[in-house]
Amino acid sequence: MKRILVAPSILAADFADMRNEVKRIDRAGADRVHIDVMDGHFVNNITFGPALISSIRSATDLPFETHLMIERPDLYIKQFSDAGSDILIVHVEADHTMARTLRMIKACRKRAGIALNPNTPVSAARKYMKDIDMLLMMSVYPGFGGQKFIGSVLKKIKEVRRIDGSRLTIGVDGGVNVQTAEQAIRAGANEMIAGTTVFKARSYGRAISELRCPHLLSKL
Ligand code: DX5
Ligand code: ZN
Numbered sequence: 001m002k003r004i005l006v007a008p009s010i011l012a013a014d015f016a017d018m019r020n021e022v023k024r025i026d027r028a029g030a031d032r033v034h035i036d037v038m039d040g041h042f043v044n045n046i047t048f049g050p051a052l053i054s055s056i057r058s059a060t061d062l063p064f065e066t067h068l069m070i071e072r073p074d075l076y077i078k079q080f081s082d083a084g085s086d087i088l089i090v091h092v093e094a095d096h097t098m099a100r101t102l103r104m105i106k107a108c109r110k111r112a113g114i115a116l117n118p119n120t121p122v123s124a125a126r127k128y129m130k131d132i133d134m135l136l137m138m139s140v141y142p143g144f145g146g147q148k149f150i151g152s153v154l155k156k157i158k159e160v161r162r163i164d165g166s167r168l169t170i171g172v173d174g175g176v177n178v179q180t181a182e183q184a185i186r187a188g189a190n191e192m193i194a195g196t197t198v199f200k201a202r203s204y205g206r207a208i209s210e211l212r213c214p215h216l217l218s219k220l
Helices: 013-028 048-057 078-080 098-107 126-130 153-164 176-189 202-213
Strands: 003-007 033-037 064-069 087-091 111-116 134-138 167-172 191-194
Touching: 003 111, 003 167, 013 048, 033 098, 048 064, 048 078, 064 111, 078 098, 078 191, 087 098, 087 134, 098 111, 098 126, 111 167, 126 134, 126 153, 134 153, 153 167, 153 176, 153 202, 167 176, 176 191, 176 202
Parallel strands: 003 191, 033 064, 064 087, 087 111, 111 134, 134 167, 167 191
Antiparallel strands: none
């Protein structure tokens, strides 16, 4: 069993204090910083772009995983890479040619991830699995934080593990709290992405360590 990674989503952080928020989750034991980029087209919300990423890059050495919820990810790979992303995650449902976008990410020497919306079958990512480092399984419809976990993702996570074995990082994103993290880990996910659960907690450190569900490790 791989170590369970926790990637707090800064969508739920204090936007006016972003550099310190990133420092706080670093000190609290986060493994990665999850950065939700939304363009108002692919999803009905607009968040931030490469300039924000550049401006928080020097606040931490943690890897930045940039979740691109944008209609044309292929047009922005280089910008998000240059801004300081380490992992670039693109949606299969967006308007681009996946094989080409993955080549662009590799050409920037970054790690690649593919995201699947709750109603998109695992088969949509099947042929790219060997070319990527992570699969991001959406457990809410993307666009907003604070939504309820959609349980049907669990079956899909199991399916990916059956196909892939233990190579891929499988992230679960949306509505992740201690209870749903436990379900996702049992299904085979090994990265917990959480906005509300971390940033609305009294103690970021405690929220992060609970999301790893340490009590499960001996049982898996
Ligand atoms: C949803 C984003 C998620 C979201 C998670 O569109 O991709 O990363 O911020 O937020 P919570 O943990 O609040 O559901
Ligand atoms: Zn996300």
